Amino acid sequence: MSSCPTGCQCANLPKSNPVIVIHGGAWAIPDQLEVASREGVKRAAKAGWEVLINGGSAVDAVTEAVKVLEDDPAFDAGRGSVLTDKGEVEMDALIMSGKNLDCGAVATVNNIKNPVVLARKVMEKTPHTLIVGEGANALAREENVETASKDYLVTAAGVEEWEKYKKYNVAVSSLFAQRGHDTVGAVALDKEGDVACATSTGGITGKRPGRVGDSPLVGSGGYADNETGAVSTTGHGESITKVCLAHRVVQSLESGGSPQ
Numbered sequence: 001m002s003s004c005p006t007g008c009q010c011a012n013l014p015k016s017n018p019v020i021v022i023h024g025g026a027w028a029i030p031d032q033l034e035v036a037s038r039e040g041v042k043r044a045a046k047a048g049w050e051v052l053i054n055g056g057s058a059v060d061a062v063t064e065a066v067k068v069l070e071d072d073p074a075f076d077a078g079r080g081s082v083l084t085d086k087g088e089v090e091m092d093a094l095i096m097s098g099k100n101l102d103c104g105a106v107a108t109v110n111n112i113k114n115p116v117v118l119a120r121k122v123m124e125k126t127p128h129t130l131i132v133g134e135g136a137n138a139l140a141r142e143e144n145v146e147t148a149s150k151d152y153l154v155t156a157a158g159v160e161e162w163e164k165y166k167k168y169n170v171a172v173s174s175l176f177a178q179r180g181h182d183t184v185g186a187v188a189l190d191k192e193g194d195v196a197c198a199t200s201t202g203g204i205t206g207k208r209p210g211r212v213g214d215s216p217l218v219g220s221g222g223y224a225d226n227e228t229g230a231v232s233t234t235g236h237g238e239s240i241t242k243v244c245l246a247h248r249v250v251q252s253l254e255s256g257g258s259p260q
Helices: 031-053 058-070 115-125 133-142 156-168 172-180 237-242 245-254
Strands: 019-023 091-097 103-109 130-132 184-189 195-201 222-225 229-232
Touching: 019 031, 019 058, 031 058, 031 184, 058 091, 058 115, 058 184, 058 195, 091 115, 091 222, 103 115, 103 133, 115 133, 115 195, 130 133, 184 222, 184 229, 195 222, 195 229, 222 245, 229 245, 237 245
Parallel strands: 103 130
Antiparallel strands: 019 184, 091 103, 091 195, 184 195, 222 229
16 A cells, blocks of 8 residues: 655645536526626626635635625626515525535525625524524624615616516516526535535515525525535526425436536
8 A cells, every 4th residue: 555755745635626606597688688697607706716716615605606696786686686566675595515514594584785694694603594584684683794775785677677567467477587587596616525505586576575485495496415516596486496406406416417
């Protein structure tokens, strides 16, 4: 059995080559948002990549990447959120570490600048996996998570879309084809071989207040396991939830399926 020579630096070599993958949501990007959407995804990928190449964790990388997307009004998350039927903001987010299956999520939060940051607080500062509504906002106050007004979180285009919905009583299923489901997400692999995922959404225009889709649900909106891989989903929330899509994809990988 061979041994390393004296002074070998093998222990300092990365266990894995870092990887980050970003998505800006499953929807037909209109021409006026195409450039902004592409550039936004690039900025998010670069932010996450900088974390990884400097030795940061996969959890740190997906947090930073999704924060960039949440700060970009081109995406339906954070600053680009949309309005419920009652004209309110309700945002959801999820984060999960594949190293130990730790996870955290928030749902129906209405004044948080970066919901992914609050989801991470759930994961790291509480014994819980999902906190919703006022309970999540209380945790945000306890942990000094940055807040934001509705005027900051919803763009003029989001207000215009809501006004159109109210005027014509357009069904949510019809709005899906126009804007609604561009949930954002990221998955990463760090130098230590750990994976992580994060998903965030600003909702669907005109949705019933209190409705929660797949995004903050572990196994539906995202899943991460070092033994297999990491997934962040996007699309029609109820359909994704019915089949626990993220976990199903991970199971497929475990059985030898292709990531494609």
